[in-house]
Amino acid sequence: MANRSRRKIAEATISRLPMYLRILLExxxxxxxxxxSEKIAEMGGINAAKVRKDLSYLGSYGTRGVGYEVSFLIFQIQRELGIDHEWPVVIVGAGNLGQALIGSGGFGRRSYPIVGLVDIDEAKVGSLIGSLRVGHIDELPALIASRKVAIGVVAVPGEAAQMVADRLISAGVTSILNFAPIPVSVPAGITVRQVDLACELQILSFHEQHKKKVVPWPQVLPKSVSA
Amino acid sequence: MANRSRRKIAEATISRLPMYLRILLExxxxxxxxxxSEKIAEMGGINAAKVRKDLSYLGSYGTRGVGYEVSFLIFQIQRELGIDHEWPVVIVGAGNLGQALIGSGGFGRRSYPIVGLVDIDEAKVGSLIGSLRVGHIDELPALIASRKVAIGVVAVPGEAAQMVADRLISAGVTSILNFAPIPVSVPAGITVRQVDLACELQILSFHEQHKKKVVPWPQVLPKSVSA
DNA sequence: GATTGTGAAACCATTCACAGCC
DNA sequence: GGCTGTGAATGGTTTCACAATC
Structure with a gap:
């Protein structure tokens, strides 16, 4: 309640809020x-001034000379991220990746219950993965409408990604998390985030290569958060 | 060979090189x-001036009035990323995520052959995943030395991540890709990249929430590339 | 005429440094 | 004395706009 229409949060700050949340929960x-702020910075591998500036976007919730109250900050960040309530998600693609996303628990735990898992492969439809029954992709519209799903996860091979995205959107989803290595295009108003696992590896090998050639040894590259 | 000691490539540019590579291969x-540059920009959901500036870091490989030669650019980007040769990787953790990384093919194909998959769970050791035999985590030092592995992938639950990272490093790895939701700390000279799948979801729900409250409809948020 | 390559301008993000407060 | 909150300084990134080139 306190901070409706505070100054706009910087995009770079938003991308760090999940990290802060993870640290605070820990x-x-x-x-x-x-x-x-010093302690948070150390745990996140960043600089304390950045932590303070980031947190100050949420409001002045620290106490000078003392620090921040963990539980209160958690509450504020969760509210800012929109996870003071649950966001049911649907996963399309019951292959290895889809299963990993379900199994990892990071999704279902904390605010993102997986309310549906569908695939186009008839052979997979009906089988159980964890406690979830695999549905057919044609069930999407009903599923999305009945469970009020806003976010769809694309975990299919690249060739199928655009088709799946289109079907998710026409079924009513307004945000898409895409794990296929091919970006999908979407109409205005729909938000997409693209996650490419191999891309992270490429950036790593870039640094690895240049470490050897340019800076031989004692260099600390900042840990980076995806996106 | 042409561009040794050209001006330093911006970090933001590096993070986009994998995207350009993907587009060019397509x-x-x-x-x-x-x-x-216009066409590349369109396919990547970014602005053409940015594409030109990025590519100009590699050298002046375009032709004015004409454009870029796809195959030559691919070669240059690959060289810059350090994937004109192969980077063997080891994956620690034979759970769902480890399997997904192997199965997705994005790793093994193109420059990152998976030369080892190990786990701490004796029950998994010896089983086959795809064509890979699951090894025991104690085999790491031998594996890393014999196959000259520079990059290790951590695909274990959060509790185990730091221990696994430590063992990878003492076995001789110099870069780590960490999929566990807990960042690991490493000595100077070791590069880490942290990938948090749930973090992407949180950023998505942030935008989803604010779309409704702040900008009611026609807004195009840029597609974002992980990292 | 089309398209690159790049200075210069505008914008955004990080870091510094210190006043303000507990 | 210790720590936050934030203006000001710095550094990095994006975008503009146009000369250079084919």
Whole structure:
């Protein structure tokens, strides 16, 4: 409630909010109640001034001379990220990747219940993965409408990605998380995020190569957060 | 050979090189030989001036009035990314995610052969995943030395990530791609990239939430590339 | 006429440094 | 004394706009 129409949060800050949230949840689980920007910075591998500036976008929720209250910050970040309520998601593609996303638990736990898993392959339809029954892709419109799904996850091979995205959108989804290596195009108003696992490897080998040639040894590259 | 000690490539540019490579490979497969910055920009969902500036870091390989030669650009980008030769990788963790990374093919194909898959769980050791035998984590040092592995992939639950990273590093790896939701800390000289699948979802729900409240409809958010 | 390559301008993000507060 | 919050300084990225080239 406090911060409706505060100054606009910088895009770079938004991309770090999930990291802060992860760190704070970790602290909470270890029973820590208060934390300084210095400590958060160290845990995240970034600089303390950045932490303070980022957190100040949420509002002035720290106490000078003391630090931040962990549980209160968690609440504020969750609210900002839109996860003070749940976001049911549908996964298209019951292959290895789809299964990994379900199995990893990172999705279902905390705010993103997986309410449907569908595939185009008749052979997979009806089988069970974890406690989820694999549905047919034709069930998408009904599923999305009945469970009020806003976010669809594309976990299919590249060739099928555009088709799947189109079907998700026409079924009513307004955001897409795409794990296929081919970007999909979408009409205005639909948000897409593209995750390419191999791309991360390429950036890594770039640095690896140049480490050897340019800076022989003691260089600390910042840890990077995806996106 | 042409561009040793050209001006330093911007970090933001590096993060887009994998995208350009993907686009160019796609073009090549459709038999297209020449391309303009405009076309690349359109396919990547970005602005043409950015494409030109990015590509100019590699050298002046375009022809004014004409455009770029696809195959030559591919060669240059691959060289810059360090994938004119192969980078053998080891994956630690034979769970769903490890299997998905192997199965997706995006790794093994093109320059990153998976030369080892190990797990700490004795029950999994010895089983076959695709054509790979699952090894025991104790085999890491031998594997890394004999196959000259520089990059290790961490695909284990968060609790185990730091331990796995430490073992990879002491076995001789100098870069780590971490899929566990907990960042690992490493000594200077070791490069880490952190990929958090749930983090992408959180950013998506942030935009989803604010789309409704702030910008009601026609807004095109740029597609984003992970990292 | 078309398209690149690149200075210069505009914009955004990070870091510094310190006043303000506990 | 310790730590936050934030203006100001710095550094990096994107976009513009146009001369150079084919």
């Amino acid at each position: 602290l909470t689980e270890s029973g820590v109640a208060g934390v300084s | 073009l090549t497969e459709s038999g297209v030989a020449g391309v303009s």
